[in-house]
Amino acid sequence: MSAVSSLTQHSPVRRLLRKPALVIGTAIVAITVVVALFAPVIAPFDPYAQDTAIRLMPPDAIHWLGTDAFGRDLLSRLLYGTRPTLLLVLLVIVFMAPAGVVIGIVAGYFGGITERVLMRVTDVVMSFPRLLLAFAFVSLLGAGIFNGGLALALTLWPAYARQARTETARMRASDYLAASEMLGIPGWRLLLFHVLPMVLPSATVRVALDLSGIIIAAAGLGFLGLGVKPPAAEWGSMVAEGTQVVFDQWWIAAAPGAAIFILSLGFNLVADGLRDLMDPRHG
Amino acid sequence: MSFDQSEASRAAQPEIATSRRPQGRRYLFVLPGLASGIVSFAITLLALVLVTFAMTRLSPIDPALQLVGDHASQSSYQQARVELGLDQPLPVQLGIYLKRLLTGDLGVSLSTGQPVLSDIARTFPATVELATAAIVVASLVGVGLGILAVLKPGGAVDAIARFVSLVGFSTPIFWLGLLALLLFYARLGWLPGPGRLDVAYAYTVEAVTGFGIIDAFLSGQDGAVADASAHLVLPVLVLAFYGLGGIARLTRSALLDELGQDYVMVARAKGAGRARIVLVHALPNIVGPLLTVLALAYAHLLEGAVLTETVFAWPGIGRYLTTGMFAGDAPAVLGATIVVGTAFIFLNAMTDLAVGRLQKRRGR
Numbered sequence: 310m311s312a313v314s315s316l317t318q319h320s321p322v323r324r325l326l327r328k329p330a331l332v333i334g335t336a337i338v339a340i341t342v343v344v345a346l347f348a349p350v351i352a353p354f355d356p357y358a359q360d361t362a363i364r365l366m367p368p369d370a371i372h373w374l375g376t377d378a379f380g381r382d383l384l385s386r387l388l389y390g391t392r393p394t395l396l397l398v399l400l401v402i403v404f405m406a407p408a409g410v411v412i413g414i415v416a417g418y419f420g421g422i423t424e425r426v427l428m429r430v431t432d433v434v435m436s437f438p439r440l441l442l443a444f445a446f447v448s449l450l451g452a453g454i455f456n457g458g459l460a461l462a463l464t465l466w467p468a469y470a471r472q473a474r475t476e477t478a479r480m481r482a483s484d485y486l487a488a489s490e491m492l493g494i495p496g497w498r499l500l501l502f503h504v505l506p507m508v509l510p511s512a513t514v515r516v517a518l519d520l521s522g523i524i525i526a527a528a529g530l531g532f533l534g535l536g537v538k539p540p541a542a543e544w545g546s547m548v549a550e551g552t553q554v555v556f557d558q559w560w561i562a563a564a565p566g567a568a569i570f571i572l573s574l575g576f577n578l579v580a581d582g583l584r585d586l587m588d589p590r591h592g
Numbered sequence: 593m594s595f596d597q598s599e600a601s602r603a604a605q606p607e608i609a610t611s612r613r614p615q616g617r618r619y620l621f622v623l624p625g626l627a628s629g630i631v632s633f634a635i636t637l638l639a640l641v642l643v644t645f646a647m648t649r650l651s652p653i654d655p656a657l658q659l660v661g662d663h664a665s666q667s668s669y670q671q672a673r674v675e676l677g678l679d680q681p682l683p684v685q686l687g688i689y690l691k692r693l694l695t696g697d698l699g700v701s702l703s704t705g706q707p708v709l710s711d712i713a714r715t716f717p718a719t720v721e722l723a724t725a726a727i728v729v730a731s732l733v734g735v736g737l738g739i740l741a742v743l744k745p746g747g748a749v750d751a752i753a754r755f756v757s758l759v760g761f762s763t764p765i766f767w768l769g770l771l772a773l774l775l776f777y778a779r780l781g782w783l784p785g786p787g788r789l790d791v792a793y794a795y796t797v798e799a800v801t802g803f804g805i806i807d808a809f810l811s812g813q814d815g816a817v818a819d820a821s822a823h824l825v826l827p828v829l830v831l832a833f834y835g836l837g838g839i840a841r842l843t844r845s846a847l848l849d850e851l852g853q854d855y856v857m858v859a860r861a862k863g864a865g866r867a868r869i870v871l872v873h874a875l876p877n878i879v880g881p882l883l884t885v886l887a888l889a890y891a892h893l894l895e896g897a898v899l900t901e902t903v904f905a906w907p908g909i910g911r912y913l914t915t916g917m918f919a920g921d922a923p924a925v926l927g928a929t930i931v932v933g934t935a936f937i938f939l940n941a942m943t944d945l946a947v948g949r950l951q952k953r954r955g956r
Contacts, residue, residue: 432632433639438929438936440895441913442643445929448917449651521762528764529899533914548767552903555770556778563774566767574762581758 331582337575345391354382356389356542365558374564377550379540383561386542387568393454393536393543394572397527400458401465402516408462409469410512414504416470417477428474431467439464440526447535454537457530461523469515473508480507517583521576528569544569625948633941640933644926645689649682653922658702698930699923703916708927712909716931717802718788719901719908723893725824726831730893731886734836738843742851742870753840760837765896769830769903776826783826786905790819827904834896835889842885843878850874880947887943891936898932 344351354372360380368375374383416427439461446460447453480486489503530536531545539546544565551562648655656672657664664672673679677688692699698708741753777785784790788804789797797811797820804824808816850856851874859869898910905911909928916924 429635433636436636436937436940437640437643438891438895438933441898441929441932441936444898444913444917445644445925446647448925449647449653449922451652525762525764529766532764532766532899533902533917535917545764548764548770552770555774559774562767562770566764566770569764569767570762573764574758577758577762 328582328585330578331586334575334578334580334582337571338579341391341572341575342395344388345395348389348392352382352385352388354385356381356385357540358382365554365561367558368560375558375560377547377561378554383564386547387544387564389542390544390547390565390568391572393531393541394524394527394569397454397458397461397536398520398523400455401461401523401527404459404462405465406469406512406516409466410473410505410508412466413470413473413475414477414500414508417474418481418500418504420478420481424474427470431470431474434464435467435471437464440529443526443530444533444535447530448533452535452538457527457536460530461526465519465523468519469512472511472515476508476511477504480504514583514587517576518580521573521580524569524573524576626945629941629945629948632944633937636937636941637934640930640937641690641693642686644930645686648689648922648926649685651922653920655922658920658922693930698927701916701924701927702921703919703924708923711912711924712927712931714799714802715907715909715912718804718906719894719897719910719932721803721805722824722827722831722900722906722908723890723897725828726893727835727886727890729828729832730835730839730889733832734839734889735843735882737836737840738847739870739875741840741844742847743866745848750844753844757837757841760833763833765830765834766899766903768833769827769900772826772830773903784819784823786903788820788823788907789816790823793819827900827906830904831893831896831900834900835893839885839889843882846878846881847874850877880950883950884943884947887939887946891939894932894935894939 358381360376362380363372363376364378364380366372366376366380372382372384374387377383377386412427412431416424416431442464443457443460446463447456450456450460486499486503489499494503527536528545528548531543531547532549534546534549536545537543547565548562548569551558551560551565555562656669656676656678659672659676660668677685680688696709698712700706701708701711704711737749737753737756741747741750744750773785776783789808793808793811793813793816796813797807797816800807800810804820805817808820847870851869856869856873859873864873897906897908898913900906901908901910902914909932913925913928913932915921916928
């Protein structure tokens, strides 16, 4: 119960600072976002400029991370690589969370046969092999960032639907919703302005928890050549490009992989920190 | 991977499904449980098939064109379309698709020229071998770490367990595989590189069962078993690391939940030590959720094997799938997806059943 006492003793900001993991995670994510926004300003070289005279160079003072098989500056490509990664994550969230939340609210609010059908569909999608279906989906429908995002979102929404349904169903019995209904607020407004705001916070926490998994899955798509098309710089495909020369020029595959690892770790630290803040039992 | 967290929470409350049934006449209700399990397995499987069918229809890859080639005449192209049933309305096409699947006809692979089903029969054992060895390692280490962490919460082992699962969730498995190859094969030379057998044995060990170690043993050659085992070490460890984090984390949190129960307080009041309480009292009570998580982890390892096999040139179904992807070989991709997907869903369904039975026996 020490969490309760610390809750009363310290301001929220100080409480945040007492969680080094959360601070480190937030810093990693924030830096990545800044790099993505200002990549052209930060990157020392053009990520697409090829120069066969300096191909496969080890790291030195000019090219801090060395160059790849086309003589492109690895650091610049790494910095630009934040863009497709974050874009894909954003796409997945935009597709996935609203779909899941809407399905969950509708199921929880209307109940009966609607709920049974929607929840059955949710259960079915939940027991699908997600990664595998995403691979198959993208390889059949064509590689690209949009298809990748869609493929991951199509199998990731059920968790949101379940959570939203449980919360809506609990709310369904509340006096507050009954009162709103008695005031004559029409159904769609009730769902949009009275139910949705109550469901959103937990869905947001869920997104935070899912982010690192999405990063890893997206990198897997890129590694299999199912992400952005070359020559675009994307971390997963950069690891794949480095695979051919990994025993001699290991840094070409190691650097983008390390970037995936660090960003994913950052999201995991943020998620862990958030969970600790909200549920001290796991702290 | 945090994908697993939703499933872990499902594992934490599996009793919801069984609690509605009336008490007494207990065994009569085993059958409906089994029946509903089979029904939901069948529905999920059908949905998987429908999804794969939808993918073939949405795909810009034209199967008729792939069959006859780019330079075929219009008439032979039309003939191929008729043969494949592509001129029929969608429901009829779906019917044809289902009928072919039921007879085990997954089509012919464009890259190997063999029926996809026989390709899969050839490659699947290698994947099962890899995933099974990995789940054994991951379960032993994961559950062990979870138990040790709970013995002294906040202690050194607890910190290690948290760190390992955090790193496990954050590591791209293909990158870890590459680094492992680089270090232990290329630099240190402790372990053999990609593939399943050394060249010295590759052509003399016959694929009788499809399981590398068994085949090596059957071949009776000196050193073949050792070579096959050595080739397994790296991919198994990498794949096991992928599943380890989730298992350790769930074992820890389930045990901690259990330690908050009244019976634990009673046991403590009677003077039982922490180790005894954890191992003798709490551990048997988390068998249900643990089983769910292990089965889910196994299913995920089958999936994760796709990337691991690609890195280690392991001749399993995952590598078959990715080779098919690179070659635009739609029948191979779909066939492999359906087979691995079926195994995945089957494992899920079996776990639900097993946990349901277990919970009932414990009278929950």
